[in-house]
Amino acid sequence: MRILSLLQINAFKLRQHKVKAMFLILPVSILMVLTIVVSSQVANFKSAADESIFGTINNQATLINLSKTVDFTANRGPQQQSFNSENQFTGSDIDKITAISNVTSASINSQVPVTNVKTTDLFADKTYNISNINEIDKYSASLYTQEDFTYTEGQAIPIILNANTFMEQTENWNGQTSIAVTFNRGTRPNTRSTGTSAPNQDPLSGTNSPIKTQAIAYDKSTLIGKTFTVTVGGLSAIQDYTITQASGTLTFTKLTADEINTKLATEKTDISKYWDYDKLNTPQTYTFKVVGLIESQGDNKTYIPADFADVVVNKYVQNQLSARNTTDIPTTDLNSTYRGITYDGTQLTSTSNGFGGFGGRGGRGGFGGGANMPRPGENQTSTASYNIPGLVISLSADGQETVEGVSTDADVYKNSVKTGTSISLKINSVYDRSQVVKDLNTAGYAYQDINNLDVFNNLKNTLSSISTGLTISFTILSIAVIIFAMSKFVSDSRKEIGIFRAIGMKKIHIIIMFTTQALLYTAIGFIIGGGLGIILNQASASFMNSWFDSLIMKTIKQTYNVVNAVDTSIFTRLSWQTIEYYSIALLVITLVISLIPALRASSISPVEAIKGE
Amino acid sequence: MDYILQVKKVSKKYKDKGTEVTALSNISFDLKKGDDLAIIGPSGSGKTTLLQIMSGLSQPTSGEVLIKGEQVHKGGDNKISEFRNKTIGFVFQNIYLQDYFTAKENVMLPMLINNVPRKEAKKRAEELLELVGLKDRMNHKPNKLSGGEEQRVGIARALANNPEILMADEPTAKLDKDNRDKVLEILQDINKKGISIIVITHDDAFSKIFKNVMRLELGKIKNINF
Numbered sequence: 001m002r003i004l005s006l007l008q009i010n011a012f013k014l015r016q017h018k019v020k021a022m023f024l025i026l027p028v029s030i031l032m033v034l035t036i037v038v039s040s041q042v043a044n045f046k047s048a049a050d051e052s053i054f055g056t057i058n059n060q061a062t063l064i065n066l067s068k069t070v071d072f073t074a075n076r077g078p079q080q081q082s083f084n085s086e087n088q089f090t091g092s093d094i095d096k097i098t099a100i101s102n103v104t105s106a107s108i109n110s111q112v113p114v115t116n117v118k119t120t121d122l123f124a125d126k127t128y129n130i131s132n133i134n135e136i137d138k139y140s141a142s143l144y145t146q147e148d149f150t151y152t153e154g155q156a157i158p159i160i161l162n163a164n165t166f167m168e169q170t171e172n173w174n175g176q177t178s179i180a181v182t183f184n185r186g187t188r189p190n191t192r193s194t195g196t197s198a199p200n201q202d203p204l205s206g207t208n209s210p211i212k213t214q215a216i217a218y219d220k221s222t223l224i225g226k227t228f229t230v231t232v233g234g235l236s237a238i239q240d241y242t243i244t245q246a247s248g249t250l251t252f253t254k255l256t257a258d259e260i261n262t263k264l265a266t267e268k269t270d271i272s273k274y275w276d277y278d279k280l281n282t283p284q285t286y287t288f289k290v291v292g293l294i295e296s297q298g299d300n301k302t303y304i305p306a307d308f309a310d311v312v313v314n315k316y317v318q319n320q321l322s323a324r325n326t327t328d329i330p331t332t333d334l335n336s337t338y339r340g341i342t343y344d345g346t347q348l349t350s351t352s353n354g355f356g357g358f359g360g361r362g363g364r365g366g367f368g369g370g371a372n373m374p375r376p377g378e379n380q381t382s383t384a385s386y387n388i389p390g391l392v393i394s395l396s397a398d399g400q401e402t403v404e405g406v407s408t409d410a411d412v413y414k415n416s417v418k419t420g421t422s423i424s425l426k427i428n429s430v431y432d433r434s435q436v437v438k439d440l441n442t443a444g445y446a447y448q449d450i451n452n453l454d455v456f457n458n459l460k461n462t463l464s465s466i467s468t469g470l471t472i473s474f475t476i477l478s479i480a481v482i483i484f485a486m487s488k489f490v491s492d493s494r495k496e497i498g499i500f501r502a503i504g505m506k507k508i509h510i511i512i513m514f515t516t517q518a519l520l521y522t523a524i525g526f527i528i529g530g531g532l533g534i535i536l537n538q539a540s541a542s543f544m545n546s547w548f549d550s551l552i553m554k555t556i557k558q559t560y561n562v563v564n565a566v567d568t569s570i571f572t573r574l575s576w577q578t579i580e581y582y583s584i585a586l587l588v589i590t591l592v593i594s595l596i597p598a599l600r601a602s603s604i605s606p607v608e609a610i611k612g613e
Numbered sequence: 614m615d616y617i618l619q620v621k622k623v624s625k626k627y628k629d630k631g632t633e634v635t636a637l638s639n640i641s642f643d644l645k646k647g648d649d650l651a652i653i654g655p656s657g658s659g660k661t662t663l664l665q666i667m668s669g670l671s672q673p674t675s676g677e678v679l680i681k682g683e684q685v686h687k688g689g690d691n692k693i694s695e696f697r698n699k700t701i702g703f704v705f706q707n708i709y710l711q712d713y714f715t716a717k718e719n720v721m722l723p724m725l726i727n728n729v730p731r732k733e734a735k736k737r738a739e740e741l742l743e744l745v746g747l748k749d750r751m752n753h754k755p756n757k758l759s760g761g762e763e764q765r766v767g768i769a770r771a772l773a774n775n776p777e778i779l780m781a782d783e784p785t786a787k788l789d790k791d792n793r794d795k796v797l798e799i800l801q802d803i804n805k806k807g808i809s810i811i812v813i814t815h816d817d818a819f820s821k822i823f824k825n826v827m828r829l830e831l832g833k834i835k836n837i838n839f
Contacts (some may be wrong), residue, residue: 001725001726001727001728002725005726012711012713012718015713016713016754017713499705499709499711500726501694502697502703503698503722503726504695504697504698504726504727505694505698505726506691507691507694605670606670607670
């Protein structure tokens with residue numbers, strides 16, 4: 001008997017008994033759909049995880065940001081952290097850290113010595129004073145951004161903002177001119193935001209205080225990628241109030257218009273002695289682009305590219321130098337009446353509390369860049385002093401810090417030995433991380449590593465196991481389905497088999513007939529399930545995408561600021577390798593497994609056909 | 614003498630619940646080519662067992678069956694199957710047409726098993742269905758045919774490979790009188806064409822019409838009227 005005739009018998013049988021054929025076609029279709037969708041999505045998840053989770057770990061885990069411990073519980077808050085050398089990393093730290101094996105590079109995130117850095121177009125109707133600006137190299141910047149963090153003249157300068165500094169100070173005198181506030185030790189305002197921020201208070205802005213500090217609400221998604229204009233330098237606005245302290249009470253007194261004008265006139269006269277007032281008061285303008293946003297607590301730094309830091313300080317100093325007249329400034333006035341950056345021939349320090357200190361209106365009336373709170377025993381009635389933007393005061397290099405004059409080197413920052421409260425270091429490979437962390441601690445740099453590579457390695461292994469497990473499960477299920485369905489077909493066909501045998505069909509033809517039946521039905525299930533699987537795989541892509549995004553948010557985003565993005569079409573991919581494997585496995589299984597019921601069918605005695613007549 | 618069928622001392626025993634039962638005991642007879650034979654007898658007389666042995670579907674415990682002088686039970690399964698396909702035509706009491714085939718396709722089946730080219734098989738199936746009076750019903754499926762029509766298709770199927778002997782097991786048992794007469798008439802026509810026919814039956818009509826009648830009782834030949 002020809003094979004074609006046997007195939008035709010099966011085709012006719014299928015046409016007549018479609019419902020029964022579904023016993024095999026349907027489960028094979030379902031298995032095929034599951035194989036395609038589940039295997040593809042598991043493979044896609046693996047790829048996405050490789051790109052996003054493991055890729056991030058591989059990139060990010062080679063970077064460490066080592067910070068000097070900042071005690072946020074201190075009553076003055078971090079913005080008033082003094083600039084003493086004990087809190088600064090120096091060149092010797094870099095030498096020690098780069099000596100650790102497998103550390104490929106280390107650089108200090110030096111604070112950029114510029115003041116009055118502000119923007120009015122980043123947040124609608126709000127002036128945001130950008131504080132604590134630090135430089136960072138492009139390698140370390142990848143801790144916070146995926147974008148290229150290099151400065152290119154003529155293009156928007158990349159900047160990594162810090163949400164913890166999104167604050168604005170406002171005044172509300174409620175119609176009064178003097179307000180007494182009981183001075184309580186405040187805590188640092190919690191400005192961590194998940195998108196919008198509730199108003200917070202700082203130590204100065206108690207309920208009754210006319211000076212309010214409020215967090216600025218922001219939306220990360222609209223902030224990232226935004227370009228905005230920043231002014232750097234210029235003289236700070238006159239503080240329009242005074243604060244006096246007496247036995248635990250702070251008294252805020254609003255200045256009258258006359259008093260302000262007098263103060264302004266005095267300032268103008270004092271500064272004009274040595275500088276062109278208007279020129280000195282002219283800030284530089286730059287266009288920045290937000291490429292990263294730090295939201296984690298315990299970090300107040302805003303980052304700009306290291307190469308740009310040299311440029312901005314150069315122009316900042318240059319502006320001061322070009323505004324200078326020829327009159328010599330007595331050394332006694334330098335660093336007292338006229339404050340600025342000091343330079344001892346090696347390092348730069350600031351005479352004010354911080355360069356771009358929190359609360360940009362500082363630096364006048366004898367108080368530094370911090371908030372304008374008098375120290376105990378001090379009142380704001382001291383002799384006026386002025387923060388001169390770009391003024392670099394030369395100190396003796398003998399450690400006595402004797403004021404020697406005004407430095408005329410505009411590249412002083414570029415040439416100085418940088419110091420800073422954090423060091424970014426890059427490790428050779430992710431596998432060296434734990435050893436480097438150990439060595440850092442041995443070298444005296446207390447560093448608690450929050451990376452837990454074991455968890456991710458376990459996840460990676462689990463994913464591989466799931467993938468293998470699924471493939472094995474589908475294979476076993478296919479065997480079960482074919483055995484079950486074909487056994488049913490055989491037992492339902494006993495009479496038919498008997499008749500066929502009685503009229504002369506050979507055993508081998510019975511075997512071929514049932515094997516080809518299994519192949520035909522499986523092929524139909526394969527085609528239906530395959531088509532449906534491909535469609536469903538596409539349909540499930542958006543769901544998988546959003547699920548993966550939320551997984552990333554809940555997991556790796558908690559550890560890393562920057563997580564490698566995955567191709568949005570990743571979940572539409574089909575795992576051809578698995579599909580090929582399963583197709584071949586299905587063909588082999590069908591052929592081999594259907595032989596069992598087919599052999600049983602061939603052994604049915606033709607007498608069965610006549611029995612019962 | 615030219616015999617189509619020779620049954621020589623055929624016995625069949627089997628065990629039923631530990632007891633040996635003799636289904637057939639020492640059956641011997643010969644049938645000449647072109648002859649007919651009605652095997653009659655009550656239920657349990659061994660008629661069906663004898664038919665199964667004669668057609669090679671079942672092995673005798675002892676004795677032998679020769680068709681056209683060839684031992685039916687000699688050789689492997691393939692040889693016996695082929696022999697059955699080419700030499701013997703079967704008509705079943707329950708007919709057993711395949712519901713997924715039309716009348717014509719059912720008739721074509723034994724020819725396809727015999728590797729007859731499809732075109733030729735189709736032509737012959739049409740001729741055979743015309744012979745049994747089903748020219749207009751050949752493209753109908755079994756569920757559209759009456760019982761009598763189905764049995765006529767069954768007879769056409771039995772004749773597909775032009776067998777020299779046709780064996781029928783109670784071919785009229787489930788038919789009404791009109792259909793029974795029609796079937797009888799067809800079988801007689803076939804016999805007239807030189808095809809030997811053996812019918813197992815309860816139907817007395819066969820004993821009146823058939824030239825040779827054999828009566829079986831309790832596995833033995835009660836009487837034989839050749």
